[in-house]
Amino acid sequence: MKKRLWPIMIGLFVLVLAACGKTGNEVEEVKEDDLPKSIDAELEVQETANVGEAVPFKVTVTQGDEKVADADEVEFEIWEEENKEDSEMIKSKNNKDGTYEAEKSFDTDGVYIVQVHVTARGLHTMPKKTVTVGEGTADEEGDHDHGEHAEHSEHDQHDGDDHGEHQHAEGFSMHFMEPKNIEAGKKIELMAHLELENKPMEAARVRFEIWNDGSDKHEFVDAKESQAGEYTGHYEFKESGKYKVQVHVENDEGLHEHEEHEIEVK
Template structure:
């Protein structure tokens, strides 16, 4: 009997030790969860109308993350970010997430993967040149326009606005945006939501956002009227970063 109890005790000890080691793999020495690491794999060039595979490998510490809450690939043509397309990724259950996309004309396209997992968010991006790419003059004009619109623009800055699925008149709506710079969550930024509808009023409402998590900012607003509104997200920090992106939302 004593032998059986000893065997059970040893087994439980080994199990608890394994669980403890597993927990440590996902946390740093000070107990803070380790950052998500995402490797985005996309070919540099492709032919028009050819299928292009997208692949994102997600890890946290030494562990492959196969239980991400959401993985989407956002795709847009250079200079046309406001016309981007979202493609839901397939979870291969091995820490990798994939999708396929074909482009029907020449151009340079950006592919950005948005990964939300274990309370963290990251969004690396890469570009692919399709066919002959773009005409140099067109690319140069787009670059100048981008500098004019964004001011102190950082090529490594990324913004992901979590557009609400439904917005109802008279109800508080929570707006959330994830910010990243140089592949790291952007902390301690000053973020404001500018909201207006020219058909209703020439007044612009301003909502100050607060940092709810590392690199995540949120604020709420209630709309008095239904209609199509513009929302512009302004981002600044003490290092001179000054970015903004504009979106369209509908209030019902």
Template structure:
């Protein structure tokens, strides 16, 4: 009798263990499926800009932001940046209006003929993307010829088709305090990952150049900290390379205060 009881208890224990093991596998499978579903979500921005416009005409810029099937109504950042082609250093930032339905809009006008390029800078769900568009205002051709490539070369602008670089220029930089340097990179409207990014920094008139390696903290976002020893005007070149032979760089002017 006792032997039968022990046998029954042993069978029940084995069944219980099997059920627990099966449940664990199911839990793991469900967790993996959930993680896979989360991974395939992406921050998407449908950036709408007219192909052409007339000088002085009001042009609407519109961005529809989605995360998977969700309309993003609370983007952390949504602003437009535009510049005349070949003169990105002289760009204009425009804050958007959040229409609270996943769309963000702004209105701009252009005061002379030219070809203008623009980004829709968007940060949401811990990701950043910046789709790029262009618009031809008036004749456009003369401005494109005048702007040429010389200004672009002077500033070390990038030339690879589809490549985009946006430096989050700090509002203020103080000497002897660490400054956060952040740059966003993308290729064909997608985050440009696994790049080697380095900040080359020197004070105007100095031959001493410092090199600071950046770390990719998010997809396409590279960050480094740097402390400027003295107040004054500095130049900075952001170098970007990868294993496929890409090498892009762009120069910026920085002002450091006491």
């Protein structure tokens, strides 16, 4: 009797193993389908404009085939070429159809950079374009060597001095999410989004350097990459006052960038 049961038991065991293998494959397929699609932002800016003319900016935000009408934040950052430290942020108008708009008039001739910062559904992207106003710059040919200038300026400066004069390498973009309503004694999140060649910059080494305005004591916070191109760290400000936060970025290809910001703690 026992000899007759053995073939049946072995058969049942094989069927159970086959069922388990099939279930595992099905789980993997579900996980693959559940991966979030990237956010795309198509920025529209006219290439030339007259001094004093209202220049419209428009961005269309999509996720796959879906228009994103519920973005958390869409802001346009504008600065004159080689002068990013004096950039201006302009909030957009949400048209509720996946498009976001703003406009600005320029008072002087020059070449200006327009970069849109889009945060939506836990993702971030920040494409940029150029607009030439009036006659542009006096020497536009000399303005194209951004990468070389940035490389030299990094070595010619001493950390802590003249940070505002540093120019980013060509193709590199940084957006520091400036925290609001900071209170002394409460830990906050510091966040920076990085892009290289219009793609999220991954596997970078990012540190936040923090010091009280006028103080020689500097503290450093190592950031972690929470998702592609997004780096976060946490810090508690002990006292109220004005602080400097400088974001340092390096990678294995020799890139070394930094950007300084000022924040106020209540």
